[in-house]
Amino acid sequence: MNRRSFLKKGLTSLFVLLGIGSGGYLYAREIEPSLIEIRKEKIFSDKIARQFDNYTIIQFSDTHVGFHYSIDQLHELIHLINAQEPDMIVFTGDLVDNPNKFHDYGRLQEALSMLTAKDGKYWIYGNHDHGGYGTEIIRQCMDNSGFVLLQNSHTVIQREREKLILAGIDDGMLGKPDFEHTLRSVSENDFTILLAHEPDLADKAVHYTVDVQLSGHSHGGQIRLPFIGHVYTPLMAEKYVRGKFVLNPNFTLFVNSGIGTTRLPYRLFCQPEIHVYQLKSSR
Template identity: 60%
Template sequence: MNRRSFLKKAAGSLLALVGLSGGTYYYAREIEPTLLEINNEIITSNKISPAFNNFKIVQFSDTHIGFHYTNEQFKELVTKINKQNPDIVVFTGDLVDEPHQFDWNYDLVESLRSLKANHGKFWIYGNHDHGGYGTEIIQSVMDQSGFTLLKNNHTTIELDSERIVLAGIDDVMLGQPDIEAALDNVNPDLFTILLAHEPDIADTAVNFSVDVQLSGHSHGGQVRFPFVGHLYTPAYAEKYVQGKYELGGEKLTLYVNRGIGTTRLPYRFLCKPEIYSFTLESGKQM
């Protein structure tokens, strides 16, 4: 959808909110965007070794700092993530809204650096990270913050000589994603998590040895109405919008994160911001 079509739909949703009541509009703009939900999920698989029982992965996505979301708010988010005591933290793209207009300073690096994870912090590019000539800037900020970029490659997390695989691809819209390269030489017997900003790429990922895909990008639609659902989602988030999906006869589980911030228009309605806290559980008999 081009910008004109988006704004036309967005204007329609704005009028709908205003039409409900001024109070509803105020809630959607000022209240709901601050109502963070922490969604706890248990991921069970026979491919997960007992060594990884209770291993915790926290995912956050789509902060869009600079557009109705400040670094002060991000600092509060960091505190909430740290309280989850994650073993790894993963960020699935769109750090700031417009990299070429953002007031880059050390505060953001300091906030990102203060995120704590026992076994590492990892990230992938989103479309806004590549947009506005932000590609190199974002990578520099994340490098300084102790995050490892997964761009068409993978890493292994090891505990007691047992391993899981964490892979990531470049952004689908503005990058050069390559799932095959990301999974090159990965042992298919190892439990594998794929980070991909755009959720609809799951229809391709299901053909590979991927057990779980973590995505963002959709914002859950930002605005949802009872019996109607979301009014709009961007390209590559039109099929899978929010929550959990099973693909390929449960071969692949996809989780679509509604994200933290907003973009284009600064409100959420019946679509609260969220982070995911995943706890791994071995399906093997002890």
């Protein structure tokens, strides 16, 4: 553990100790985790055809159902997402916190099946989805819920003769990400969105035919302190933690702070969020 990690983990422990029995503890555990923010972003590009102008994509991530996040809470999230009337919904990994110990997949599938989008629902694996013998369990759950898995693959959304490419890379920690295979036959002229659970994969994705990367995994740090920022983030979410990053004029990364919590059931100055992306043609 380096000095930065040690200090951040120490501050986390300090926060928990100081918070016990106080209003701060109650807020961080019971209130802020339920305050879902709708974060709206416009994405401009001359590669976006006019047929996709105002096209809306909703991203949600890191629900971690089973760890202080219930299916009843998921129902509330689903109603919120459907109310946005998206053209497409994407989920960027970590559905259940501990897949092999979760036993309510029937209700979970029923809830996820309620999500609707004109051009479908897509998802990628996160490290928790592969962990705990969850790879096939989570895939079956998402298949039964009407989601399409993008695992080192891509799909084409067509509007007349114009197209939008949506690609998905396998999890960077427990999977086998393959950029070459994922983006095979994708032209540099195609506007391409990549789903990648770990945001730090952007340093590799930037060298491929990708315009926008959507990620999760970091939880935005989950606990953020004034003048310090995030207290702790997991491996492969250490460089890009939350928000928008323009790596070069042709590549933008968006990191979603997720919905649920993991390790510690707290959020402080780091609300859960969904992203609503609106594509804007610059042609």
